[in-house]
Amino acid sequence: MIQDILLPALIIGGLGLLFGLGLSYASKKFAVKVDERVDLVRAVLPGANCGACGETGCDAFAQAIVEGNCSALGCPVGGADMVKRISEILGIEVESEEPKTARVMCKGSIDVSKHKFDYSGIRDCTAVSKLYGGPFACAYGCAGMGDCARACPFDAIVIEDGLARIIEYKCTSCGKCLDVCPKNIIRLVPRRSEVTVTCSSLDKGGAVRKNCKVGCIGCRKCSKACPADAISYKGTLAEIDTGKCINCGKCIKVCPTNAINCFSCNSREKV
Amino acid sequence: MREIIVIIMGAILVENFVLSKFLGICPFLGISKKLGNAVGMSGAVVFVMTAASAVTWLINDLLLLKYNLDYLQTVAFILVIASLVQFVEIILKKFVPPLYKALGIYLPLITTNCAVLGAVLLNMEREYTFGRAVLFGFGGGLGFTLALILFAGIREKLENCNVPHAFRGLPISLIAAALVSVAFFGFQGLF
Structure with a gap:
């Protein structure tokens, strides 16, 4: 029995x-x-495996940082805090980078921009742009079919009234939307600079005005109003030098077409 | 000689573990996205299945049958397979790191791969001799390889197809797997 x-x-x-x-x-x-620093660095990385650094994922990126093939700055998601902690682990100085955000340089939603024709094809920006530059009269404006929203790994982009809008607190400046936008109207700008020219049209002033109510017509009122001399012109399109801009908001007040806008001003006093 | 061929071909085609016994479906679907990974995973399964067949036969014959403990087969065999997989993992990590990386989570998954346990239990049920048991395990591994590589090829083609939205991803893979399985039923009655 036993x-x-x-x-x-x-x-x-x-057994x-x-x-x-x-x-x-x-x-x-x-x-x-295994180099124990790889695990330490990996623990600090965001772990989203978005691939914005160019490596296959956070594991491979940690390996590359420790081996010295990559800088910690290659990761646009982690921010300055992560860079600091990685440089502590590795015992080297990594100069910190300004936090950035993506911005859509267009305000031409359905109700303010003119249409050339009705479009009922594939809901895809690239496809739309291939068809006579899209249904919008302005050849430079947002196609509004959401290629960028689909490409964003962080759900930071929404399409409202045929216009892409970036939710900046979610944006990690990974730059995926920049790659997929067929109109090239999304740009990475420093988070600090709140005032932005939200137009990309290189058309002459009259043509811009005909096509869109909120386009930059190159009237030069803003550059005259700017106390910091931060506004220059690319043809008839105003451009703000983010290094010089002091976010005073004077250009926003004088702009006749509301083509200059302030981002993240809503939380503060309206300029 | 004829019997060797019958056992191996039988395990590969007629009694294919994945496509006619429906064992080991998890790695079959999980790792068949890329041909390279599929080959690596299949290699691991062939090795583990053959080795497990040999070790479990010895344990069954020398320990379990001797003391009339054949009711412990499942427990003992799971123990053997789990240890073997760990061992293969250690060896791969040391000597073939790229393969170890490519297999990732799927190598530990062989531990719970029912195809391996199924093979060794079938060996005992059919009372194969040592040689035949090892052959059957090897053949079963090859059958798994065939199924996985065939399916990886199909899935790579599926990637480029315009699949209706509702079927994208796993659903169309399952449908394709079912079709391959139906095709394999043509081998029934070959021997």
Whole structure:
């Protein structure tokens, strides 16, 4: 009776012990030395595996940082805090970078921009742009079919009234939307600079005005109003030098077409 | 000689573990997205299945049958397979790191791969001799390889197809797997 219970238990237990000892011996004998800093760096990385750094994922990126093939700055998602912690782990200085955000340089939603024709094809920006530049009269404006929203790994882009809008607190400036936008109207700008010219049209002032109610017509009122001399012109399109801009908001007040807008001003006093 | 061929071809075509016994479906669907990974995974399964067949036969014959403990087969065999997989993992990590990386989560999954356990339990049920048991395990592994590689090829083609939205991803893969399985039923009655 006792043998019926004891023997099986001994045999199974003995087998388990044997395999366990064998495995622990093998794991010592065939141990692989891994740089412990790789694990430390990996723990600090965001872990979204978005691939914005150019590596296949956060594991590969951690490996590349430790081996010195990549800078921690290659990860646009983690921000300055992550860079600081990685430089502590590696014991090297990595100059920190200003936090950035993506912005759509267009305000031409359905109700303010003119249409050339009705479009009922594939809901895809690239496809739309291939068809006579899209249904919008302005050739430079947002196609509004949401290629960028689909490409965003962080759900930071929404399409409202045929216009892409970036939810800046979610944006990690990974730059995926920049790559897919066929109109090239999304740009990475420093988060600090709140005032932005939300127009990309290089058309002459009259043409812009005909096509869109909120386009930049190149009237130069803003550059005259700017106390910091931060506004220059690319043809008839105003451009704000984010290095010089002091976010005073004077250009926003004088702009006759509301083509200059303030981002993240809503939380503060309206300029 | 004829019997060797019958056992191996039978395990590959007639009794294919994935396509006619429906064992090991998880790695079959999980790792068949890329041909390279499929080959690596199949190699691991062939190795583990053959080795498990040999070790479990010895344990069954020397320990379990001797003391009339064949009711412990399942428990003992799971123990053997789990240890073997761990061992293969350690060896791969040391000597073939790229393969280890490519297999990732799927190598530990062989531990619970029912195809391996199915093979060794079938060995015992049919009371194969040692040689035949090892052959059957090897053949079963090859059958798994065939199914996985065939299916990886199909899935790589599926990637470029315009699949209706509702069927994208796993659903169309399952349908394709079912069709391949139906095709394999043509081998029934070959021997």
